[in-house]
Amino acid sequence: MDTAASRDGTRIAYERDGSGPPVILIDAAGHFRANSSLGDLAELLAVHFTVYRYDRRGRGDSTDNPPYTPAREVEDVAALIVEAGEPVSLYGYSSGALVALHAAAAGLDIRRLALLEPPIDPAENSPVQRAFTTRLRELSGEDAVTFFLTEIGVPTDVLAGMRGSPHWAAMVSVAHTLTYDSLLAEATDAGLLARVTTPTLVLDSSGSDDDLTGMAATAARSLPNGVHRSLPGEWHGVPAGTLAPVVADFLRRG
Template sequence: MPSVTAPDGTRIAYERAGSGPPLILIDAAGHFRANSPLDELADLLTADFTVYRYDRRGRGDSTDTPPYAPAREVEDLAALVDHAGPRVSLYGYSSGCLVALHAAAAGLDVHRMALLEPPIDPAEDSTEQHAFIIKLRELTGEDAVSYFLTTIGVPPDMVDTMRGTPHWRAMVSVAHTLPYDGLLSAAVDADLLARVTAPTLVLDSTGSTDDLTGMAATAAAMLPNAVHRSLAGEWHGVPAATLAPVVASFLR
């Protein structure tokens, strides 16, 4: 398995497919290449891009080096960006969007970005947010996954349907990384978004709830060079066949 090495020694496993300008896909909380909603999208985008997919630290075939900080995830991505070459674009899904935003704000050479439903709520109470992270650190395994999903607003019937499935077991296997995404979110503010100058397409699904579509609209309004678009889809997701041509057109 090919990998790049972050400055702190963490090995970041990745895979590459397709041809064309480089594009890195960034998974959401609890996801990695072996348990990802990005499979079909990646396949469709290989017609236009050299698509890189990687396991964020602590997930899948990547290693981890404590203590965690959002800056470490930026360094992980920077190592892959350096390997992929110039004019790299980023696609982020859910909390994967936060990694992309942190990286762009930190000055990585990002050509363009497409973000599907970034979880950004500037009005969120910081005390509640930090309490959420502390609780996640106290929980393990299925308890951590259940708490995370229900607290961020995944519909209860969806959580019940997940239980016992291979997807659920995969999320449980990386439950220790869920606080990482909480810390990424807590570190996003108006000043960080103002530093993101890369042209950005912020997307949401017409099938999502108002909180998710509202956060997408808020993110687009706060970014200096962003456009916002809604696509037909389900809760917190858009079919790859609908998503791929829109993402490809913008990133090209």
């Protein structure tokens, strides 16, 4: 594990593997390197790329420096780009995709983006999203995790299977950062997407609900250089073996 210094002094813990053009993987809400769905994908991509995985601020081995703003997450990505020493591509999953979009909109040295099911409400200043953030601020621990996962549409049987698992305990340990992800979503609208000129592949899973697939399609249409593709998978997820070749092919392009 290495660390990179973000602009506000936050230490961002990261690891790298493989060789080739650099790709930074950005986890979803409640996830970090020790509790991530990106491990298998990272291993497969490392055949072709230098893969960077990191703990978003306030999670895992990274530190934090409140108050949170999306701009600080962009600064975290900027610190990792300095570590890479050359332009990078970004892969973002769920709210990690929002971090990637903000980084690209800010003009960081990013070649390409690949995003899996970014949770985007294109409406500016959405009252629904603001109410969601307000409620999250009032909750902590398991209550915050339960509320967050229920409200984003995690199926009841999936939610029941998560309770009591190591994954559940890990999410509870970083429950305070769920508010960060909601604030990030508040700051992501059609205006921001219009500023992202980076070539972007937006993916969804055929096993997801209409809300998730619809948001992916809308995001791709709103991006000046966006492409949309659906892959076979489960709810809000695509197996790494299916995902990796598609992502690698897109990121390897000129």
